[in-house]
Amino acid sequence: xxxxxxxxxxxxxxxxxxxxxxxxxxxxxxxxxxxxxxxxxxxxxxxxxxxxxxxxxxxxxxxxxxxxxxxxxxxxxxxxxxxxxxxxxxxxxxxxxxxxxxxxxxxxxxxxxxxxxxxxxxxxxxxxxxxxxxxxxxxxxxxxxxxxxxxxxxxxxxxxxxxxxxxxxxxxxxxxxxxxxxxxxxxxxxxxxxxxxxxxxxxxxxxxxxxxxxxxxxxxxxxxxxxxxxxxxxxxxxxxxxxxxxxxxxxxxxxxxxxxxxxxxxxxxxxxxxxxxxxxxxxxxxxxxxxxxxxxxxxxxxxxxxxxxxxxxxxxx
Amino acid sequence: xxxxxxxxxxxxxxxxxxxxxxxxxxxxxxxxxxxxxxxxxxxxxxxxxxxxxxxxxxxxxxxxxxxxxxxxxxxxxxxxxxxxxxxxxxxxxxxxxxxxxxxxxxxxxxxxxxxxxxxxxxxxxxxxxxxxxxxxxxxxxxxxxxxxxxxxxxxxxxxxxxxxxxxxxxxxxxxxxxxxxxxxxxxxxxxxxxxxxxxxxxxxxxxxxxxxxxxxxxxxxxxxxxxxxxxxxxxxxxxxxxxxxxxxxxxxxxxxxxxxxxxxxxxxxxxxxxxxxxxxxxxxxxxxxxxxxxxxxx
Numbered sequence: 001x002x003x004x005x006x007x008x009x010x011x012x013x014x015x016x017x018x019x020x021x022x023x024x025x026x027x028x029x030x031x032x033x034x035x036x037x038x039x040x041x042x043x044x045x046x047x048x049x050x051x052x053x054x055x056x057x058x059x060x061x062x063x064x065x066x067x068x069x070x071x072x073x074x075x076x077x078x079x080x081x082x083x084x085x086x087x088x089x090x091x092x093x094x095x096x097x098x099x100x101x102x103x104x105x106x107x108x109x110x111x112x113x114x115x116x117x118x119x120x121x122x123x124x125x126x127x128x129x130x131x132x133x134x135x136x137x138x139x140x141x142x143x144x145x146x147x148x149x150x151x152x153x154x155x156x157x158x159x160x161x162x163x164x165x166x167x168x169x170x171x172x173x174x175x176x177x178x179x180x181x182x183x184x185x186x187x188x189x190x191x192x193x194x195x196x197x198x199x200x201x202x203x204x205x206x207x208x209x210x211x212x213x214x215x216x217x218x219x220x221x222x223x224x225x226x227x228x229x230x231x232x233x234x235x236x237x238x239x240x241x242x243x244x245x246x247x248x249x250x251x252x253x254x255x256x257x258x259x260x261x262x263x264x265x266x267x268x269x270x271x272x273x274x275x276x277x278x279x280x281x282x283x284x285x286x287x288x289x290x291x292x293x294x295x296x297x298x299x300x301x302x303x304x305x306x307x308x309x310x311x312x313x314x315x316x317x
Numbered sequence: 318x319x320x321x322x323x324x325x326x327x328x329x330x331x332x333x334x335x336x337x338x339x340x341x342x343x344x345x346x347x348x349x350x351x352x353x354x355x356x357x358x359x360x361x362x363x364x365x366x367x368x369x370x371x372x373x374x375x376x377x378x379x380x381x382x383x384x385x386x387x388x389x390x391x392x393x394x395x396x397x398x399x400x401x402x403x404x405x406x407x408x409x410x411x412x413x414x415x416x417x418x419x420x421x422x423x424x425x426x427x428x429x430x431x432x433x434x435x436x437x438x439x440x441x442x443x444x445x446x447x448x449x450x451x452x453x454x455x456x457x458x459x460x461x462x463x464x465x466x467x468x469x470x471x472x473x474x475x476x477x478x479x480x481x482x483x484x485x486x487x488x489x490x491x492x493x494x495x496x497x498x499x500x501x502x503x504x505x506x507x508x509x510x511x512x513x514x515x516x517x518x519x520x521x522x523x524x525x526x527x528x529x530x531x532x533x534x535x536x537x538x539x540x541x542x543x544x545x546x547x548x549x550x551x552x553x554x555x556x557x558x559x560x561x562x563x564x565x566x567x568x569x570x571x572x573x574x575x576x577x578x579x580x581x582x583x584x585x586x587x588x589x590x591x592x593x594x595x596x597x598x599x600x601x602x603x604x605x606x607x608x609x610x611x612x613x614x615x
Binding site: 014015018019022023026027029137138140141142143144145146147149150152153157158251252254255256258259262263273274276277278285289292293296297300 | 453456457458460461462463464465468469470472473474545548549552553556557558559572576579580583584586587589590591593594597598601602605
């Protein structure tokens with residue numbers, strides 16, 4: 001098992017470097033000078049040249065990449081052009097809020113998805129299955145930013161039950177797990193949960209159906225096992241794949257939160273990314289994407305290892 | 318002596334072709350019997366046709382605003398679906414909006430279908446170093462959540478329709494290439510490919526004549542499923558201000574500009590999203606229907 005973990009970690013290193021390369025190149029595929037956002041329109045040629053040297057933009061690209069990567073490894077992602085604060089501290093603060101949102105959404109989406117999926121797979125081709133499957137397909141087909149708008153329309157505009165935007169009273173940045181704050185979390189969390197709910201339902205339904213049609217289930221029933229016992233076997237067999245899908249979905253929620261965070265003005269990493277894009281704050285853009293992508297790579301690694309450790313069928317050699 | 322290998326070659330080339338036609342005919346018949354798929358196909362056809370024929374449908378001008386007729390409710394005389402924040406007719410804008418929304422949603426899938434299938438077919442058939450080179454590059458793009466990648470590329474390239482299509486294509490190519498590669502690897506060692514190779518067919522001929530027909534089905538179904546994601550993402554990019562620019566009618570952008578109106582006229586503001594949802598769910602159901610129709614076992 002340790003050998004397997006070591007091999008997986010070694011395999012991740014080239015991926016991490018390539019991901020960093022993609023993030024680095026993103027800024028350099030931008031049309032025009034990366035300095036455009038910093039320089040005033042009437043800046044002189046000399047000033048532009050000075051800044052280019054100061055930022056290191058005059059050096060060859062591979063050298064720039066090596067330097068950038070070296071600093072990134074040491075936790076220095078540069079300073080935000082808009083605020084002047086270090087990118088890393090801006091990103092870590094925002095990621096905390098995104099994690100809060102993703103975890104809340106995961107607990108809603110995964111619970112519902114597992115329940116609906118198991119029921120639909122067990123009662124396949126009955127009306128129960130049809131209802132659960134319809135909910136699931138609606139979940140994966142919903143434009144989530146639109147779902148967010150509709151929920152705001154119903155619960156904030158029409159009923160005035162829950163706040164429409166923000167992450168706490170008075171726009172304070174500090175998150176706390178009390179009702180005053182959780183009120184703000186409910187709508188964004190439900191919105192974020194829709195897609196993972198649909199995908200988990202569909203996966204678990206297919207898994208359950210496949211497992212129930214296998215011969216060993218027939219054998220279990222023949223030897224007189226009760227249905228609750230059969231169900232336990234189904235869950236044990238479906239767990240590794242379901243876990244992998246849920247891990248991936250958690251990664252998508254963390255990395256793909258920009259649309260929902262924009263709808264709800266939720267001060268997370270997606271919201272930060274949005275402002276970085278529109279203020280053309282390139283170091284911030286680069287840094288946020290790098291942190292989110294590395295998060296995703298790391299999560300995939302954890303899921304792989306977890307899957308291998310609970311599923312004896314996966315070869316660890 | 319000369320004619321014998323030529324004949325075998327012809328027979329080998331003909332055999333999969335006729336078999337494929339029979340298979341697709343069966344799939345077509347099964348799809349036509351599926352009620353859900355047929356309803357979805359009908360709704361999609363309606364949306365496509367009305368978008369295509371919009372100029373001949375005697376609609377109001379989708380660009381003509383009116384300061385005194387802003388944000389009319391659904392059901393107002395002359396404005397069956399109300400008006401938007403600049404007093405433009407919603408019905409006309411929703412129908413005209415289909416033109417741009419469908420193009421920016423579907424074109425990336427078509428482009429990545431062509432590019433991804435080509436890459437996957439080459440990687441799967443040639444194997445070796447070329448496979449490693451293609452598939453490891455694909456892995457790198459897989460290391461990004463797709464929404465993040467699309468927004469990162471669009472954000473770096475800047476707003477615009479072309480940039481949004483380019484960024485979505487970059488997001489989908491790796492996914493299709495992966496499916497194509499695994500299907501191709503499965504088909505590569507089958508007897509009829511071996512036979513074609515033994516009778517002297519070149520790599521290009523084998524890929525084009527013998528393998529393409531056998532791998533296209535699963536890739537096509539996968540790509541149809543992607544259209545739903547692509548529609549949501551393309552409209553999402555416009556919603557963020559990274560795609561279409563005003564005053565063009567496009568569902569994602571309309572949803573964004575109407576967002577400020579949810580306190581005045583909420584249900585009109587929600588209409589463009591309903592269109593995205595309708596197209597997206599129809600493509601998903603159609604893709605499901607196709608998948609089960611192509612699954613001959615059941």
